[in-house]
Each structure stands twice: as structure tokens, then as C-alpha cells.
Amino acid sequence: MDDFRLKVFITAARTLSFTRTAERLYISQPAVSRHIGELESRYRVPLFVRRGSRLELTAAGQVLLEAAGRISDDYRRLEYEMSLCANQAEGELRLGASTTIAQYLLPPALARFTARFPGVRVSVLSGNSGQIERALADREIDLGMVESVSRRQGLHYTLFRPDELVLVARPGGRYARTESVTPEALCRIPLVLREDGSGTLEVIAAALAGVGLRLSQLEVAMRLGTTEGIKSFVRNSDAMALVSVISVVDELRSGALRIVDIEGLTLTRDFSFVHLAAEPVPLARQFADFALSGL
Template sequence: MDDFRLKVFIAAARTLSFTRAAEQLYISQPAVSKHVGELESRYKVQLFTRRGSHLELTDAGRTMLEAAGRLLDDYRRLEYEMSLCADQTGGELRLGASTTIAQYLLPPILAHFTARFPGVRVSMSSGNSAEVEQALGEHAVDLGLVESLSRRQGLHYTLFRPDELVLVARPGGKYARRETVTPEELPRIPLVLRESGSGTLEVIAAALAARGIRLSQFDVTMRLGSTEGIKAFVRNSDAMAIVSVISVVDELRSGALRIVDIEGLTLSRDFVFVHAEAEPARLARRFIDFARADF
């Protein structure tokens, strides 16, 4: 069985749509049906069932999906091992990164990595930390980069680099002349926050809980799923936001935003690599080592 047939099945199983699977893989819908039918014939099982206009996985389909994820991981590992035998670094590396890392840290590293290792096919998906860890557990990505404090059982974490969260406001707004605020003042300040599942939100909640302050006490003006959206909101309102300092470098330089210190409170965290095995596969390890050195 070749790995492309498995890729077709996995795409169909995850989207529950032969049409969307065909679009993702740049093949025709009949080709998707053909590959799935060949798998069903080979194993003498039905992988999908149709309920009205919707596809659902059968029990056999769910078993196939779990096994196919493991097999594709083995195929990618084999491809990399063979490239080492040929004294080349090649293969496919699927990265999943939380929003801040995907937007502000990874792009230059990926540019340098692909220039150094042109034989490696790299793809990256992004979401919040919880979504990235879920994708790793489902074998949808080979290596994750997240920013959350929590650690999911069954996954392994390797330090990438430290990060700091800062409180920002627009210079011409209500808090233009404030240099500092106390933690106790924060619940009275209109804030824009990230969505549930965000590593940034988890760090904020943990640090404030240690001071006896709960997020439920806050005056939350808006919850947004991206840092860029949060920054744009703050630039056009009197609300403030707590974001990674690496995400506001340009705004601080241009004067579009300013930092307001929180007295006696440092919001620090680590960006980490997350992988399914204690020792990452060699291609994932190559990327980890490269990214740490490149940074």
C-alpha cells in the first residue's frame, strides 16, 4: 500500500467530504472515491457511511484513521532515514504552531531552514495551543510549537525560548499618561483578550490567580482569536490588551502602541516544541536544533 492512498483516506476522514479531500490534494473527486474503494476492497470493510448528505466514519473507518496516521508517520521517518543514507536531508515536515509563534517567530526561521535544506517539504498550520496539541495527538502534524503553561499527558516538551507578556494601550487614549497600573486595577480597565484555549490567556489567568484575581472579574470588551486583531482594536479604542512583547515590536518603534507596566507582576512564559515521542523523529530534531541556533 502506498502512502498517497493513505493520505487520500486521511483527508477524506478528517473533512468527511470527498470534495474537500480532492481540493486539498489537488486531485479529482472520482480519484478520491477510487482510492477509498481500493482500501475497502483490500480489507473487505466499509470505511464510510452516508447519513443524508453527510459522511460518517464507520468503526472500521475510525480504526483505519488511527492506524493510517501511525503508518504515515513511519513512511515519513523512513523517507528521512533513507535521505540520511544518501547524505541528504529530505522528507516532509508538518508543523503546527500557536498563533503568536506562527505569526511572529517562525516565518524567518522557515525561510532560513528551507534555504538550507531545499529537499525538505515543510508545511505549517496554526491555531491556539490546545488546537496544536490536539492536532499532534491526532497525527495531523509532526511537531508543534506552543505557548501554554499546561502540559498534556502523553506529549513531550522541549524548550524553544522565553517570552514576556506586556500590557499595551494607544498613546492618545484614556490611559495615555499612565506609566503603571496595579494588578488590582486591571479588573476595572476595559481589556481585549484572546479566546479560550489560548496559551496567552492561560498565562494571564495563572499569574493573576496567584494574586487572588479571577478573569471572571474583568471588564472584557472583546475576545478575539488573533493578536493582529487585538492590536488593531486597541489602536482604535480606549481598551488595553496583554500581548507578547514580540508581537508589538513594530508598534512600539512607530509609537502606535505603548507599554504600561503592571506593578509587581511579571508575565513570563516559555515557547516550547511539543512532540509525541520522548525523542523526536530525526527530521523534527533537525528542525528543533536549527530553530534554536537560528534564533
């Protein structure tokens, strides 16, 4: 975006943290405050308000966020379309994607991209978020797509799309009539979890910590390395699982799985592009822009 202030505001509105905004944009926290203050002075309204230790958007801030999001999307499309006027993409693109992204989000984007740019040769490395970040740091790939909460020093992260984890169970069996559980009750339910190093497991641990619980308190029935394996296990057992909502769309429609609410516990995360702090190679940037544009 040409107006960096809007980029700062959008990031602050999504993270609700000036500290995290500064980290994501590689600027100082005072610089974040200055940019937000300039917007508030320009529009003569407060955009954020503090509720104790929490930061919240005001009504005016919500209006600006919706408008800024539209401006950002339009600008990204314009920038990408203009780049096509000057360049024809070709060459080799090495991508890495964490398991959930590789299975459910990346294939449709790759199909559109390779159809648009047949001269590009694409290879994809799949693993958990930690493995993808290490591969990027070791320069084995040009661009990563991860789902982790933490940020590794020396890497740059850009939001791809938000995601939510949901608790799922099979319609029959032990939990057929269970509509919701408390976080404490969740610790007594047999669960199928991902392996150590996965972004999904990191999100679960962070959410539990927020309500005073630990990952070690969960009753783990099985650990599996893929979401498809986890879903298959749950469909054939009385265990439950916490998985990305995008991974169970078909099962929810067919009735093979159902969502059980967790009272007072929301498990959200960002799917992000990640590259070395230096500007990524042109093809990596072009693919990221293409995926973000939704073309």
C-alpha cells in the same frame, strides 16, 4: 548534552522547581536532587537555597547557569553541524504552531531552514496551543510549537525561548498618561483578550491567580483570535491588551502603542517545541535543532 547533570541543573535553574524539572525530564524528583547534589559536591558550593517555600539560585549557581548555557549552546551547534556531515535533509515536514509563534517567530526560522534544505516540503498548521497539542496527539503533525503553561500528558516539551506578556495601550485617549496600574485596577480596565484555549489566556489566568484574582474579574471588551486583530482594536479604541512583547516591537518603535506597567505582576511563559513522548521523526528533530541553533 553529554553531561546529563548539567541538563538537570539548567532545567532546575530555569524552573526553580525540582518537581517541574522531574516532570520535564521524565525522571524522579530524588534523581533531580541527586544530580544537583553531585554538582554541588564536585564544585564544593551550594547551587540553590530555599527562601521559605521558594527555591533560589545562589551566586555560585548563577555563575554555573551562565557557563552551562554557553556549553549547552556550543554542544547543540556541534551536534547539529556534525549531523549535516552524515545526512542531507529531504522529505515532508508537518509543523503546527500556536498563533503568536506562527505569526512572529516561525516564518524567519522557516525561511532559513528551507533555504538550507530545499529538498524539504513544509506544511504549517496554525491554531491556539490547545488545538496544536490535539493535532499532535492525533498525529496530524510531526512537531508543534506552543506557548501554553500547562503540560498535556503523553507529550514531551522542550524550551524554545522565553517570552513575556505586556500590557499595551494607544498613546492617545483615556489612558494617555497612565504609566502603571495595580492588578486590582487592571480588573477595571476594558481589555481585549484571546479566545479560550489560547496559551496567552492561560498565562494571564495563572498570573492573576498568583495575586488572588480571577480571570472572570477582568472587564472584557472583546475577544479576538489573532494578535494582529487585538493590536488593531487597541490602536482604535480606549481598550488595553495583554500581548507577547515580541508581537509589538514595530508598534513600540513607531509609537503606535505603548507599554503600561502592572505593579507586582510579571507575566512570563516559555515558547516550547512539543512532540509525542517517543523520539520525533528525524526531520522534526532536525528542524528543532536548526531553530534552536539560530543558524
